[in-house]
Amino acid sequence: DTAVSQTPKYLVTQMGNDKSIKCEQNLGHDTMYWYKQDSKKFLKIMFSYNNKELIINETVPNRFSPKSPDKAHLNLHINSLELGDSAVYFCASSQDYSGGEQYFGPGTRLTVT
């Protein structure tokens, strides 16, 4: 009964490919997030959705496109993968957008070769 789950856990792919990472939360939260943790371990927000609507969109290349089919799911699609996209991607959720605790998924380690 994992609260925030992500699939796949590991993803190895070649440059130029398109890939998706899926995230699901069973906490009944309204707000979901995608974060990127680079090789230096810094975590940075990429996107945030509240009730399926985009509310935060950091300066992320438009090759990254989040999609929220319902408020329990926030998927991340990446087109034309580049070497620099290699990182660990974390999904998170919170009750709402007003500032409660954020709960994180286990992460997806993406390696682009």
Added chain:
Amino acid sequence: KQEVTQIPAALSVPEGENLVLNCSFTDSAIYNLQWFRQDPGKGLTSLLLIQSSQREQTSGRLNASLDKSSGRSTLYIAASQPGDSATYLCAVRGVAAGNKLTFGGGTRVLVKP
């Protein structure tokens, strides 16, 4: 722009010693501050959330203080155990940052038996 710094970057202590982890942030206009634990290859586990109106929060052996005016938070872990070995991250939810979490670089802790 909110910046969050954690010093030291790494810390090694013998089992039983108390741990003191520091976090500083540049913009005191925050909603809350959250401490996380990250184990190697794993996701983030929320430890404590301190609202901007609070001065401290406690959970078991963990105690976190917040001094918003000076832009500082400290996480104390009493009577450290080898199982406390992990990376500890603090994150600030800032008003000016559009309600985003801004993370520090983390402190990597090793508790030696």
